[in-house]
Amino acid sequence: MALQTARADSSATQFFGREAAAPLIVGPTGLNGLFWPRADELLAHAASEAGLPFVLSTASTSLLEDVRAAAPRGDLWMQLYVQQDRGIAEDLMRRASAAGFSTLVLTVDVPVHGKRDHDTRNGFALPLGLSPRLIADCIRHPHWCWQMARHGSPQLKNIAQSVGERANLARHAAMLSRQMDLTLGWADLEWVRRHWNGKLIVKGIQGRDDALLALARGTDGIVLSNHGGRQLDSTFAPLELLPEIADAVGHRLDIFVDGGVRRGSDALKAVSLGARGALLGRAPLYGLASRGGTGVKEVLALMMQEMHIAMRLLGCSALTQLRPGLVERAA
Template sequence: MFSNLDDYREAAKRFLPEFAFCYLEGGSEDGVTLRRNRAAFERITFEPKMMVDVTAVGTGTELCGKYAAWPAVVGPTGLNGLYRREAEESLARAAHRFGLPFVLSTASTSLLEDVRQCSDGELWLQLYVQRDRRIAEDMMARARGCGYSTLVLTVDTPVPGQRDHYARTGFKLPLRWTPRLLWDVVTHPRWTATVGIHGIPQLVNLARSAGLGANIEAQAAALGSQMDMSLEWHDIAWLRRHWQGKILIKGLLSVADAKRAAQHEADGVVLSNHGGRQLDGAPSAIEMLPHVVACMPRGFEVYIDGGVRRGSDIAKAVALGAKGTLLGRAPLYGLAAAGIDGAIAVLAQLNRELETCLRLLGCADINALTDAYLLGNCVSALEFE
């Protein structure tokens, strides 16, 4: 296996056709938000404490009322079947191996029932809401019946962001075969032999709940042009009627919206700019984190995603008050590079890095990690530049 996440990213880039790698890697418009996600982490500086017994370090915590081996979640990502066959099953198995929850996307390419069958781990469901809300209601019922415990409602996608790489690489659903796209596939024979030979993956969960069958054009429309743009805060009450577990609201980027989520009895929020794939010029989640945490009631859980590439990034988020971080692209690099073994190796790398970071910080228990382990100017360094 490889030495760091960048090596897995490069291996993924070699394996995948350009259109698939750009789908994994790309952001919206000029990539301003995408770059900002990493830059914000890099502006945070540690202040380690020395002469502390770190023979053993504890990383265990509680996420949405359930034990997790470390404060991370393998987050929801769509169309993962572009990278490997049975991608969601592999990600769920990898997450369970490391004692982490796995979040299945509405845009998954494996049935939620199949993912449950392959893993005894903690499973969450990420939900997009279409104009026909019976689709979401059916998907929630199916997930409840399979023991999914937490619902993650994504609210930052009333329409897809402007993603220039779609036009550049010729990728769209349904796929239109152009000479460039054919050449892209032909020049990646390993991907073609293991993934492409089976055709473009289907949005099978959406198809089953919407009764769409194998019509990828209708599936793509349900995921894009048929999204419910009327979704409002009072609709959390509608969710509560169909979901008895924990509810997190994902895609918020302001103190005011986080307060509204708490007022409408959500259990927590995921601060997120959708990995830089929606509104270009938005703040990063880590920038907003300390401001949101300072205003939330006790017991209200705040998670972040976007730009997490090292175990030390997880430590920075926890020090600033995050309950945990959602991992998006990081495990996908491993999955694309080497299948389930790659996903496992990436999670193992992040876990080792987190434990090393805690030892070097002089913090023997991640639950004791606060901003006292950061330089005093770190929060001000996260002010918008």
């Protein structure tokens, strides 16, 4: 490796013309209020403080207006599931636009919920039902129990407001799992555009042909995603698909990836192979569950520190110097 002169290493980038401190986005995760009260607000605030975008899930437990108040200068994106009653999605888009959210992340890879064997084994259902195992778990986590008792169980507040009903976790969770719009297709991007004037990303792309269709339909970006591997087993990992799709559309469309990003170096691998950035799922939630907003800030700082160290070891002072040859791919 050639010796480098002293310089300031930078992981800075841009997403749709807006500055970001790193090629990282705090991605959409649902029911975060199970980890900590006002969880989505804490995540958005931490992302804003770190100079990163935050994506609010349709299954969020804080009102999107409260999330905006928690991160008044943050770059906020809205993830959207489309249900059979499209009026819900239309109202969510209207509210997000009014609150200054810049980007819509339309998720298309979950028309139905996959058969999640671990949920069956654990007896997971909403609302949580009392069982000897749950009671024992609560006894081992008194701080969590105190928070739930003090603040109440989390609710899908944005869905409730857009439906025009009082919060009811069991009902609104059932709506998300059983009332998705199975007719949603590429032509419906015109409907989305009628209700959304900001940037539009399609999340859940798993192949070159669909990436080309997204480009032809005028989307601003795509997320290569297998939904964290929780829906359909034996699918490709996004990083496996990235080089081919980047070759096909990378110069005309912003590509993002999610799934399995646990270290700053993971995001650098994605950028090296052609991604604009990587969405974080579980990593910030580990910090949230441990120490609330402080824990989220610590996780983001750790990932950015890892990113800077890896860039220096690679001899790269900017993201533009990353290239496919830095990543070895299995044959």
